[in-house]
Amino acid sequence: MEPEDLVCYGFDASGLEAHPAAVVWPQNVSDVVKIMNFAYANGVPVIPRGAGTGMTGGAIPLGSAIVISFERMNRILDVDRENLTVLVEPGVINGKLQRELQRHQLFFPPDPTSMNFCTIGGNVAENAGGPRAVKYGVTRDYVIGLEAVLPDGKVINTGKKTAKGVVGYDLTSLLTGSEGTLAVITKIRLKTLPLPEDVITLLVLFRELEQSGTAVRDIISHGIVPRTLEFLDREAINAVENYKPVGLPRDVAAMLLIELDGAPSVINREAEQVYDICGRLGGDAVMAEDSAARNKLWESRRALSPALYHLSPSKINEDIVVPRSRIPDMLKILSRLSEETGIKIVNFGHAGDGNIHVNLMIDRNNREEYGKARKLVK
Amino acid sequence: MEPEDLVCYGFDASGLEAHPAAVVWPQNVSDVVKIMNFAYANGVPVIPRGAGTGMTGGAIPLGSAIVISFERMNRILDVDRENLTVLVEPGVINGKLQRELQRHQLFFPPDPTSMNFCTIGGNVAENAGGPRAVKYGVTRDYVIGLEAVLPDGKVINTGKKTAKGVVGYDLTSLLTGSEGTLAVITKIRLKTLPLPEDVITLLVLFRELEQSGTAVRDIISHGIVPRTLEFLDREAINAVENYKPVGLPRDVAAMLLIELDGAPSVINREAEQVYDICGRLGGDAVMAEDSAARNKLWESRRALSPALYHLSPSKINEDIVVPRSRIPDMLKILSRLSEETGIKIVNFGHAGDGNIHVNLMIDRNNREEYGKARKLVK
Numbered sequence: 075m076e077p078e079d080l081v082c083y084g085f086d087a088s089g090l091e092a093h094p095a096a097v098v099w100p101q102n103v104s105d106v107v108k109i110m111n112f113a114y115a116n117g118v119p120v121i122p123r124g125a126g127t128g129m130t131g132g133a134i135p136l137g138s139a140i141v142i143s144f145e146r147m148n149r150i151l152d153v154d155r156e157n158l159t160v161l162v163e164p165g166v167i168n169g170k171l172q173r174e175l176q177r178h179q180l181f182f183p184p185d186p187t188s189m190n191f192c193t194i195g196g197n198v199a200e201n202a203g204g205p206r207a208v209k210y211g212v213t214r215d216y217v218i219g220l221e222a223v224l225p226d227g228k229v230i231n232t233g234k235k236t237a238k239g240v241v242g243y244d245l246t247s248l249l250t251g252s253e254g255t256l257a258v259i260t261k262i263r264l265k266t267l268p269l270p271e272d273v274i275t276l277l278v279l280f281r282e283l284e285q286s287g288t289a290v291r292d293i294i295s296h297g298i299v300p301r302t303l304e305f306l307d308r309e310a311i312n313a314v315e316n317y318k319p320v321g322l323p324r325d326v327a328a329m330l331l332i333e334l335d336g337a338p339s340v341i342n343r344e345a346e347q348v349y350d351i352c353g354r355l356g357g358d359a360v361m362a363e364d365s366a367a368r369n370k371l372w373e374s375r376r377a378l379s380p381a382l383y384h385l386s387p388s389k390i391n392e393d394i395v396v397p398r399s400r401i402p403d404m405l406k407i408l409s410r411l412s413e414e415t416g417i418k419i420v421n422f423g424h425a426g427d428g429n430i431h432v433n434l435m436i437d438r439n440n441r442e443e444y445g446k447a448r449k450l451v452k
Numbered sequence: 453m454e455p456e457d458l459v460c461y462g463f464d465a466s467g468l469e470a471h472p473a474a475v476v477w478p479q480n481v482s483d484v485v486k487i488m489n490f491a492y493a494n495g496v497p498v499i500p501r502g503a504g505t506g507m508t509g510g511a512i513p514l515g516s517a518i519v520i521s522f523e524r525m526n527r528i529l530d531v532d533r534e535n536l537t538v539l540v541e542p543g544v545i546n547g548k549l550q551r552e553l554q555r556h557q558l559f560f561p562p563d564p565t566s567m568n569f570c571t572i573g574g575n576v577a578e579n580a581g582g583p584r585a586v587k588y589g590v591t592r593d594y595v596i597g598l599e600a601v602l603p604d605g606k607v608i609n610t611g612k613k614t615a616k617g618v619v620g621y622d623l624t625s626l627l628t629g630s631e632g633t634l635a636v637i638t639k640i641r642l643k644t645l646p647l648p649e650d651v652i653t654l655l656v657l658f659r660e661l662e663q664s665g666t667a668v669r670d671i672i673s674h675g676i677v678p679r680t681l682e683f684l685d686r687e688a689i690n691a692v693e694n695y696k697p698v699g700l701p702r703d704v705a706a707m708l709l710i711e712l713d714g715a716p717s718v719i720n721r722e723a724e725q726v727y728d729i730c731g732r733l734g735g736d737a738v739m740a741e742d743s744a745a746r747n748k749l750w751e752s753r754r755a756l757s758p759a760l761y762h763l764s765p766s767k768i769n770e771d772i773v774v775p776r777s778r779i780p781d782m783l784k785i786l787s788r789l790s791e792e793t794g795i796k797i798v799n800f801g802h803a804g805d806g807n808i809h810v811n812l813m814i815d816r817n818n819r820e821e822y823g824k825a826r827k828l829v830k
Contacts, residue, residue: 157672251620268676291534339717340715340718
C-alpha cells in the first residue's frame with residue numbers, strides 16, 4: 075500500500091485528521107481476532123471504521139492507530155421474517171439494508187441523514203439517530219445482539235435472538251454507542267418492524283420562526299407522533315436552494331418536514347389535524363403528491379449538511395437537545411444571540427426530539443469572530 | 453421494631469428467604485445517601501426492595517443485609533404531557549402509575565402480571581416485561597433517565613430529559629436490570645406514549661396444542677403485532693378455573709389471549725385477519741364485548757401464577773425463551789417429555805415473545821420426582 079492510500083483513512087466527516095499506522099480489511103471475525111491479538115501484544119491502538127461519515131471524529135486514528143476498515147465485511151447474513159430480525163456484518167450500508175428489508179416487507183427505522191453512505195457498524199458504534207427517531211427511537215433501540223472482539227482478542231456474544239431477554243447486565247446497550255472504546259463489533263442482530271402500510275409527507279411553511287416551534291410542541295402534545303418532524307430555518311432553506319435547488323420558497327421564516335406513517339385511515343386523519351394545528355399558527359401545509367416528490371424533499375434535507383459545509387468550511391456545528399416544549403424559547407434566544415454578535419446562525423434539525431443543529435457560520439481564521447463564537451457556544 | 457417485623461422483609465415471590473439485619477424506609481435521596489455511607493463504612497450489604505413480587509429472588513437480603521424499602525418514596529413527581537415523560541420515585545405501584553397516566557391520555561406499556569402490586573423501582577431493577585412486551589418492549593425501553601446512589605454514597609444522574617440523547621456510555625440501560633448490584637435507584641424518568649385510541653381483546657380456543665403455536669407464528673409473520681399474545685395450555689386453563697372460575701372451557705388444548713390496540717379502523721381489520729388465521733388452524737375466536745369482559749379475562753390470566761402456586765407450592769418454574777417460529781416444536785417436545793417422565797407440566801406465557809413459563813408440577817419432597825425434574829430442566 076502506498077502512503078497516500080493511508081490518507082483516505084485518516085479523516086472523517088468531522089473535518090479532523092490523523093495519520094494511521096496501517097489499514098486492515100478483515101473478512102471475518104477470526105481476521106479481527108488476529109488483528110486484536112497483534113495490536114494488544116504490541117500496544118498499538120485500533121480504530122474500527124465504517125464509512126467515515128461520522129461528525130464527531132469517532133473514526134480518527136489518533137496515536138498512530140491501526141484502522142480496521144469493515145468494507146469487506148458487508149454482508150446481510152440472515153433476514154428472519156418470522157422473528158422480525160436481521161443479522162448483518164458491520165460494513166453493510168444503512169440504505170442498502172433499508173432497501174433489502176423493504177423487499178421482505180420489513181422496516182429498520184434508524185435513518186441517519188448520511189444513510190446512503192454510512193454503515194450499520196458505524197451507526198451502532200455511534201448510536202446514530204435520524205429524522206425518524208422522534209417516533210421510532212435511535213439505533214440502540216433496535217440492536218438485540220452483538221458479536222464483538224475484546225481488546226485481548228476474546229470473542230463475546232451479547233444479547234439474544236429473541237425480542238425478549240431481560241436477564242443480566244445489558245452489555246448490548248453498553249457496547250452500542252461506546253464508539254469502539256470497549257470492543258470491536260463483528261456481527262449485529264437487529265430488531266425490525268413490519269413495513270408501515272403508507273406514508274404521508276407534509277411540507278409546512280411558516281412566516282414566523284417561533285410559531286414553527288410552537289407547532290412542533292402542539293402536534294406532539296395532541297398525541298400525534300409523526301415519524302419525522304424536521305425543522306429548517308430561513309438560512310438553512312436558502313443554503314439548500316443555493317446548493318441544490320428544489321424550489322423551496324426563500325422568503326419564509328422556517329419550514330417543517332413532517333412525515334406520518336401507518337394505516338391510511340389513521341394518517342389521513344392525523345394529516346388533517348396537522349393542517350389544522352399549523353394553520354392556526356399561520357403555517358401553510360402542502361402534501362407531497364407521490365414518492366418522487368417525497369424523495370425530492372428528503373434529498374434536499376440530506377443536501378443541507380454538504381451545502382452548509384460548502385458555504386462555510388470552518389463553521390462551528392453544535393448539536394443541542396432541549397425538551398420539545400422549550401423549542402420556541404430556544405429559537406428566540408438564538409435569534410437574539412445572532413443579532414447581538416453579528417454572527418450568522420443557521421438552525422435545522424430533528425425538532426420532534428428537540429434536537430437542533432446550531433451552525434455558527436464563521437471563518438475560523440478570523441480571530442475575532444472565532445473568539446466571539448466560542449464564547450457563544452459556552 | 454420487633455424481630456417478627458423483619459420477617460416480612462426477608463422473602464419475596466421467589467419463595468426464597470433470608471433474615472435481614474435491619475429495614476429502613478428512606479423518604480428522599482439524602483436518606484439513601486446516609487444509609488449507603490453507613491453501610492459502606494461498616495461493610496454491610498444493602499438490598500433495595502420494592503413490593504417483593506419478584507420471582508427471581510432479587511429482594512432477598514442475603515448476608516444479613518440492610519433492606520432499603522421504598523414504600524415511603526412512592527410519589528409521581530411530574531407528568532410532562534408536552535414531552536411525553538413522567539418522573540417518579542421508585543416506590544410507585546405500576547398499576548397506580550398506569551391509571552394516573554391514563555387520566556392524562558398517556559400510556560406506560562410495561563405491565564408485569566403483578567402490576568397491581570409491584571413497584572416501578574422493582575420493574576426497573578429487574579427490567580420487568582409483561583404481556584405487552586411483544587409490541588411495546590420491556591421496562592428498559594422506557595427508562596430515559598435515573599438518579600441513583602452509588603455504594604460509596606455518591607449521587608449520579610444518568611440519561612436525559614429528552615427523547616433523544618445518544619452521547620456517552622448508556623449507564624441508564626446498564627443500571628436498568630442490574631438488580632441493585634451497581635447502585636440504588638432513587639428517581640426514574642420514564643418515556644410514555646399517547647394512549648392508544650382503542651383496544652380489542654380476543655380469546656381464541658384451540659383443540660390442538662401445536663396449532664396454537666403455529667397461530668402465534670403466522671400472526672406475527674403476517675405483519676400483525678398484537679399488544680399481547682398470551683398462551684395458556686389445558687392444564688393452565690384448568691388451574692385458573694379451579695382457583696378463580698371465569699367460565700373458560702376446560703376441554704380445549706390451549707387458548708390465546710390476543711389484544712390489539714390502535715385506531716379502530718386498523719384494529720378491526722387486524723382482528724378479522726386474526727380470526728382468519730386462527731380459523732384455518734381450527735381455532736375458535738370470540739371478542740370481549742366490553743371492558744368488563746376484558747378485565748375478567750385479564751384477571752383470570754393474572755390469577756394463574758397464584759393458582760399454580762396453590763396447586764403445587766414446590767413446583768419448579770422455568771422461564772424459557774425461544775424464537776417465536778420455534779414455539780410449535782417446543783410445545784411438542786414438552787408434551788413428549790411430560791409423557792415420558794410422568795411429570796405434569798403446565799405451560800403458559802407471553803407467546804408473542806417466544807417466552808413460555810414451563811411449570812413442572814412436582815412435590816420437591818418426593819426425591820425421585822425432584823431428581824427427574826431437575827434432570828429435565830437441564
